[in-house]
Amino acid sequence: MLELNFSNMMGEVIGEKGVSERQIEGIKAVVHEIDKRIKAKERPELAFIDLLEQDTAEIKKIASDVREKSENFLILGIGGSALGPRAILEALSPFHNLDKKPKVFVYDNVDPRTLHRILSLADLKKTAVNVITKSGSTAETIASFMILWDKMNSAVSDPTKNFIAITDPEKGSLRKIANEKGFRTLSIPQGVVGRYSVLSPVGLLLAEVIGIDSGEMLKGAGDIHSKCSDAEIWKNPAYLFGTLLYLMEREEKRNINVLIPYADGLKPTAEWFCQLWAESLGKSGLGLTPYPSLGTTDQHSQLQLWMEGPEDKVVVFIKVDDYGVDFEIPRVFKDVEGTSYLGGHTLSGLIKAEQESTELALSKIKRPNMTISIPKIDAYHMGQLFHFFEVATAFTGFLYGVNPFNQPGVEEGKNFTYGMMGKKGYEAKRKEAEKASNAKRVS
């Protein structure tokens, strides 16, 4: 089971820069109130919690068909529609495309170089295209879908068979097109917003396509949910996680939250978390900046800054107890100074020692940190990580008094893009953009 070790956030370890038991006790009444609001599903977007009970029969059926008929599985989506699938893919099937079928491509941008390479690598005749957008009208996703639809029409006689849409059950452009053309579709339940959708068909279809049991992911999520719905903060890792980071920002001005898993396969999971945390909490002048990192690698990149830079961070480790495989470091080069101490240890021993050492080094100079442990990297525990972070994020949004489910701040940029692309009704934006782009100062 996922566990949160928060000793190094507390005053008893890091002194006056730490959180006190009294502070946590003092916030208990607020936490109880938020807990009630979450349980009452005060906001429809809390429907992400209901995903744990979903029926996955249709997902499994479509995935089985993809596995049977396709050599490539191409996801078109961006943000929440891409980060979840990527996190699952790299955690549970690293280096997938080098020896597994179907190959998986996630096109989550409108970079023409990337699309060019994907199309040179994937024969469209044998490619299932999974178009994902909750709203149904995300510009980047729809643009690449339009290109793929056109190319698929030239490649096969019945292109509809090559598309699977994941979108709103009823609304939006993609739903309309899918219905008209007769695509296979899966729904993101109403209420569930993109960045809380990894345990919906958005993540689960990809999981099943690469041979991961989606039921295990949901089971893991369900099991951690019983801990993450405990009204008692001391027993609830999600509420504690959010409360500790909230207090560190409010009281100590620590505005950056580093997430550093000690496993290559969890790097995209850190990026997934960063979207969730940034977009959910960053509003009304508030918000915490989540920082995606990777241990041990970034000890040689970021650690210097965490140790001796400004006191603006909290470091959150993700620790893996069992890597499943291991290597003994052989006793070679015995006569060479600086190598022999490694011989006889294991790689997993070394990576764990480095994680603990970094934790100790930070704690020793009173820099707050905490550690999320999972027993191993498998479907069950990925489900736990995802759900833990989602509950923690929703909770923390309520704690800050912001809506953790919207993203009003991205509208202005979209409106300028609509103007530049000539969308009807955005003519004024186009003019505003043209006016602004003169008087450049260049060096």
Next chain:
Amino acid sequence: MLELNFSNMMGEVIGEKGVSERQIEGIKAVVHEIDKRIKAKERPELAFIDLLEQDTAEIKKIASDVREKSENFLILGIGGSALGPRAILEALSPFHNLDKKPKVFVYDNVDPRTLHRILSLADLKKTAVNVITKSGSTAETIASFMILWDKMNSAVSDPTKNFIAITDPEKGSLRKIANEKGFRTLSIPQGVVGRYSVLSPVGLLLAEVIGIDSGEMLKGAGDIHSKCSDAEIWKNPAYLFGTLLYLMEREEKRNINVLIPYADGLKPTAEWFCQLWAESLGKSGLGLTPYPSLGTTDQHSQLQLWMEGPEDKVVVFIKVDDYGVDFEIPRVFKDVEGTSYLGGHTLSGLIKAEQESTELALSKIKRPNMTISIPKIDAYHMGQLFHFFEVATAFTGFLYGVNPFNQPGVEEGKNFTYGMMGKKGYEAKRKEAEKASNAKRVS
């Protein structure tokens, strides 16, 4: 040529939160002084500038041999020894391993799962292993080297032929082993430290192995160097870049610098920059937190926080003028609302419009940002990006009055690891670690 557009950092665009001409003029004397110190090579580590003049014959010779004989090229290195090669690989040969030879693996961690997968994919008999560590004793690199040496001994009759060491010209464990065993070696010139080494054999050997002309990279770097060594700040993009970010932090408390290239292939370049900026400047309680991002993708992940979160960031765009390939978005789904405005445009038009829109949206609410433009993503301009950022980082270190070439803050963590691994002389650290690891508070 690389250009820096800094309009949106200035008061004339973003009002009182911007930098004024007078502020820049006021810092000119300091900048002149630093410029002199850089030109005088005041510190030996400024030797990274001399890399532009290096002879690449030996690099080309080794690379040609690797290309001829090897199916896999495995880099063992971490931090500066891995981030540079990764940046070159993904910028100039995206999806390389799916249809190019030799396949490239960068093992920059001690994660046993990753090594297990690499060994299942790469036949050691046909693998060239490139071990990179400047000091020659980096624990992670040496540990994986010891494992690979042992396995190579079982796989081939003369394992020395499969190894290429890149390290200090004279000192360190790796140099000693390489000399004793008779490996092929390349040197990181004395003075040049790991994170400033991408234009040394560290990056150039990988470049040549994947068929990139290292001479073009050096030529690009050399051409931007003439701009980046102009004593006049208004004409020097590297000095301006550093000065503007310095002023934004000192005067406006903007402690986070987002780097957002609008090209998938430059994502690892942003990560490379983050090491350089974080490790070079983060000391003495000072430092800026560099944030690796990717456009358009992270508009759906981070942008909300930049627009409406706390005023603690400066956003730096990297804009690409010509992607080399392009796609027209076809006029399909004409009857469906919300799609037709895209038809007839190009993907490159869309990605550029989104970059400009984000720039405009930030500027409109007076949030500072600037844009680095490169004409295209090729060896020549990658050389420019690398060298521009290196000069800017060294300069900014001097501006803050810190040593931009050391990393004293990572020693304590290393010492704990040495203690736990039983290295001689670190027995006290082991005891200290054991003492600290009790009394865990877990939820």
